[in-house]
Amino acid sequence: xPPTSTATSTDDPLVTGFPFPFPEDxxxxxxxxxxxxxxxxxxxxxxxxxxxDIDVEYxxxxxxxxxxxxxDPGRHAVLPHMRGAAWDTLLTLMREMALTNPDQMTLTRDPxxxxxxxxxxxxxRLLGVVQDFRYGDDATLPDEPLAYIASQVQEDIVLxxxxxxxxxxxxxxxxxxxxxxxxxxxxxxxxxxxxxxxRLRELxxxxxxxxxxxxxxxxxxxxxxxxxxxxxxxxxVSTELYPEWGPDRxxxxxxxxxxxxxxxxxxxxxxxxxxxxxxxxxxxxxxxYMLPLEQLATVEPWRVRAATVIAELPEDMADYKGIIKxxxxxxxxxxxxxxxx
Amino acid sequence: xPRLEHTSxxxxxxxxxxxxxxxxxxxxxxxxxxxxxxGERQVTTWADALDGAPVTVVLAEDQAAAGVRxxxxxxxxxxxxxxxxxxxxxDCLALRGVAVRAGVEDDELHLAPTxxxxxxxxxxxxxxxxxxxxxxxxxxxxxxCDRRLLVYYHVSRRTGTFLGFQIDAEEAVS
Amino acid sequence: MTGTQIELVVAAVEESAHAVRTVRLVAxxxxxxxxxxxxxxxxxxxxxxxxxxxxxxxxxAPAEYAISVLLVEDGSGGSAWVHGLAAGxxxxxxxxxxxxxxIASATRHLLVAGGIGVTPVVSHLRAARHWGxxxxxxxxxxxxxxxxxxxxxxxxxxxxxFFGDRVGFTERLRTVLAEQPLGTHVYVCGPGAMxxxxxxxxxxxxxxxxxxxxxxxxxxxxDPGEPFRVTLTExxxxxxxxxxxxxxxxxxxxxxxxPNLCRQGVCGECRIPVSAGTPLHRxxxxxxxxxxxxxxxxxxxxxxxxxxxxxxx
Numbered sequence: 106x107p108p109t110s111t112a113t114s115t116d117d118p119l120v121t122g123f124p125f126p127f128p129e130d131x132x133x134x135x136x137x138x139x140x141x142x143x144x145x146x147x148x149x150x151x152x153x154x155x156x157x158d159i160d161v162e163y164x165x166x167x168x169x170x171x172x173x174x175x176x177d178p179g180r181h182a183v184l185p186h187m188r189g190a191a192w193d194t195l196l197t198l199m200r201e202m203a204l205t206n207p208d209q210m211t212l213t214r215d216p217x218x219x220x221x222x223x224x225x226x227x228x229x230r231l232l233g234v235v236q237d238f239r240y241g242d243d244a245t246l247p248d249e250p251l252a253y254i255a256s257q258v259q260e261d262i263v264l265x266x267x268x269x270x271x272x273x274x275x276x277x278x279x280x281x282x283x284x285x286x287x288x289x290x291x292x293x294x295x296x297x298x299x300x301x302x303x304r305l306r307e308l309x310x311x312x313x314x315x316x317x318x319x320x321x322x323x324x325x326x327x328x329x330x331x332x333x334x335x336x337x338x339x340x341x342v343s344t345e346l347y348p349e350w351g352p353d354r355x356x357x358x359x360x361x362x363x364x365x366x367x368x369x370x371x372x373x374x375x376x377x378x379x380x381x382x383x384x385x386x387x388x389x390x391x392x393x394y395m396l397p398l399e400q401l402a403t404v405e406p407w408r409v410r411a412a413t414v415i416a417e418l419p420e421d422m423a424d425y426k427g428i429i430k431x432x433x434x435x436x437x438x439x440x441x442x443x444x445x446x
Numbered sequence: 447x448p449r450l451e452h453t454s455x456x457x458x459x460x461x462x463x464x465x466x467x468x469x470x471x472x473x474x475x476x477x478x479x480x481x482x483x484x485g486e487r488q489v490t491t492w493a494d495a496l497d498g499a500p501v502t503v504v505l506a507e508d509q510a511a512a513g514v515r516x517x518x519x520x521x522x523x524x525x526x527x528x529x530x531x532x533x534x535x536x537d538c539l540a541l542r543g544v545a546v547r548a549g550v551e552d553d554e555l556h557l558a559p560t561x562x563x564x565x566x567x568x569x570x571x572x573x574x575x576x577x578x579x580x581x582x583x584x585x586x587x588x589x590x591c592d593r594r595l596l597v598y599y600h601v602s603r604r605t606g607t608f609l610g611f612q613i614d615a616e617e618a619v620s
Numbered sequence: 621m622t623g624t625q626i627e628l629v630v631a632a633v634e635e636s637a638h639a640v641r642t643v644r645l646v647a648x649x650x651x652x653x654x655x656x657x658x659x660x661x662x663x664x665x666x667x668x669x670x671x672x673x674x675x676x677x678x679x680x681a682p683a684e685y686a687i688s689v690l691l692v693e694d695g696s697g698g699s700a701w702v703h704g705l706a707a708g709x710x711x712x713x714x715x716x717x718x719x720x721x722x723i724a725s726a727t728r729h730l731l732v733a734g735g736i737g738v739t740p741v742v743s744h745l746r747a748a749r750h751w752g753x754x755x756x757x758x759x760x761x762x763x764x765x766x767x768x769x770x771x772x773x774x775x776x777x778x779x780x781x782f783f784g785d786r787v788g789f790t791e792r793l794r795t796v797l798a799e800q801p802l803g804t805h806v807y808v809c810g811p812g813a814m815x816x817x818x819x820x821x822x823x824x825x826x827x828x829x830x831x832x833x834x835x836x837x838x839x840x841x842x843d844p845g846e847p848f849r850v851t852l853t854e855x856x857x858x859x860x861x862x863x864x865x866x867x868x869x870x871x872x873x874x875x876x877x878x879p880n881l882c883r884q885g886v887c888g889e890c891r892i893p894v895s896a897g898t899p900l901h902r903x904x905x906x907x908x909x910x911x912x913x914x915x916x917x918x919x920x921x922x923x924x925x926x927x928x929x930x931x932x933x
Contacts, residue, residue, distance in 0.1 A: 139881045186725040189751055266724050269830045286570050292604040300453030316904050317886040324654050344570045344611050351615030382655035383680050385721040474826030523802040526826030549803045551830040
């Protein structure tokens with residue numbers, strides 16, 4: 106049954122800014138990194154000009170992050186040697202946000218004019234924040250620096266320490282994980298963290314990504330996308346909460362078409378890969394976007410390509426992405442959506 | 447499942463995995479840790495072969511006691527030390543965690559399981575640790591929240607535990 | 621190398637030690653310069669040839685980039701070019717590149733410097749002071765020829781020892797290497813032979829490779845490669861690929877639309893076939909077999925091994 110809603114999505118910023126993740130009619134794992142910052146023009150609008158992306162969901166998602174961290178502090182970890190990298194992340198992201206949102210955010214050095222090169226003032230008018238601090242001085246912030254900056258960006262953050270020709274996930278704030286557990290993975294190497302994903306290692310995709318990241322230089326950010334399907338507009342689908350959202354994969358098989366199109370979301374991660382300029386750590390920003398199939402279907406090229414990709418995806422990849430139980434129906438739903446008015 | 451050597455599971459931590467390579471002998475001092483009778487036997491063999499270099503031996507009946515003494519010894523160790531651990535596989539994983547948290551590098555550490563045995567499984571949902579005899583693919587009842595946990599092929603080097611998550615969350619409720 | 625190039629102006633030059641000139645570079649508009657990782661080097665365009673010099677100043681959005689360059693009489697001419705700079709001169713450089721970074725997880729940093737190899741050590745010491753890191757310094761230099769001695773004294777205090785002779789230095793080094801608490805990392809920079817001696821002493825003292833870091837001077841700057849000519853057999857045109865320009869850039873320059881993504885040799889998007897000539901593979905994408913077959917190339921990073929290449933485009 107085709108969707109009954111025919112609301113136009115052309116002005117909805119969540120549609121116009123949606124980072125549709127399929128450049129081709131078939132999807133396989135690849136080391137799909139590209140330089141960051143360039144605008145990606147889509148049939149619905151564009152995305153990609155900001156490394157830190159603030160959209161209409163800003164306040165809502167920050168509130169949700171705060172609730173998640175209050176319930177489960179294990180989503181936030183900074184191993185002691187990552188203190189410098191945490192500060193570096195704070196300053197780097199503040200600089201990015203001030204550059205991209207000059208009307209709402211300002212970063213000022215030496216606000217008091219005392220000649221102190223480490224004194225800064227951060228203003229975030231979207232949140233009503235004015236914060237004076239000294240770079241590297243924990244006592245001048247109300248919170249640990251990574252937690253502080255994570256409370257003002259929608260991105261999840263993972264910091265990788267580079268040593269011994271490897272990268273180590275030694276710090277992060279991850280509240281919107283797509284079926285993994287940062288709390289468990291803290292301290293693992295980049296290759297170990299990706300160990301469970303089928304195909305990645307055999308194909309060399311993850312080892313090439315690893316080599317690429319080790320060579321990354323400051324001030325040259327890169328980005329890539331990742332995707333899956335999520336049932337409900339649910340950001341936190343971490344492994345920790347699997348007992349809560351896992352049953353939805355069973356439930357979704359028994360709902361009517363209208364509900365199906367409303368609940369099943371195409372979930373896209375835009376990841377930015379940044380070599381932090383002073384600490385030398387790698388900062389992974391993971392920004393999650395979701396669009397329900399019923400809205401996805403209103404953009405004709407997206408509807409057709411998503412249906413093709415989802416139907417063609419190999420079994421083991423669909424299984425690993427957790428969509429095996431409902432991906433055939435999702436593809437069929439999208440195809441049928443084109444047969445309506 | 448991807449090949450085990452491409453995952454976070456050390457090859458010596460599974461029954462069908464490879465035996466560990468010969469331990470590094472380029473150190474200028476050695477810290478040998480043995481848990482249980484087999485562990486003690488292995489430590490004695492090692493110590494006999496390490497002619498001349500200063501050797502510190504830690505022997506314990508269980509991993510908790512060994513861990514405390516290992517951490518103490520590491521706090522006063524000097525660069526040039528090599529650490530070798532022998533004992534049941536679950537104890538080796540736990541003691542690797544102690545060493546890693548104390549800042550020991552991989553090329554300073556050698557782990558030699560003397561036997562199989564239970565490994566620790568960390569419940570992703572409540573945080574409790576539950577032992578598993580069979581290891582990967584085993585299903586255990588979480589000692590903290592009673593959920594049935596699948597033992598996954600994912601190991602934390604800091605805690606020495608396998609990841610466990612609920613195996614039947616998606617089962618149809620009749 | 622386009623995109624990563626920065627333009628700087630000489631703010632001051634100073635004879636900081638015998639045959640050592642310290643040059644302070646600022647942005648033309650006086651704005652703060654990009655932050656850099658301690659131990660980073662600046663690749664300077666020394667009148668056509670690229671030379672890399674370690675940065676010795678503050679690293680957090682600094683007002684200036686400072687380099688201290690030893691005049692090398694029979695070198696490639698780069699140091700002579702730097703010694704010829706005067707205040708107001710314009711200098712082109714690449715953004716700082718990190719290749720000798722402090723290890724974040726080290727609980728102690730043992731820094732060993734020989735001669736002008738002290739320059740990245742000074743950078744490490746500035747960061748150590750800012751972050752409260754535990755350091756120890758051994759600095760050996762020819763009597764009267766020590767650069768940044770005052771800086772090292774000021775930054776490391778009693779933790780720094782200075783040596784004018786190799787024998788005294790080597791003896792003290794062996795003692796120091798034997799007494800470092802677990803958690804220490806050692807960093808050595810200086811002439812090649814000195815580094816070799818220090819690495820040997822570290823190995824003899826049982827140091828594992830994971831704790832030993834060195835930077836040899838005479839580092840490879842980014843190798844811009846030899847120029848070559850590529851023949852496009854479909855269109856019958858010849859395209860020159862100069863040093864410093866990638867094959868991909870050269871093809872794009874004549875209007876060819878080669879699909880590409882990462883432009884770093886990892887993603888595989890820009891792969892094109894080769895019909896004649898021998899590729900010089902610098903990518904991480906092609907397999908060893910594919911590289912040996914010499915019938916494909918990743919033009920974003922790879923070049924020709926020889927003067928010519930032929931592609932069926």
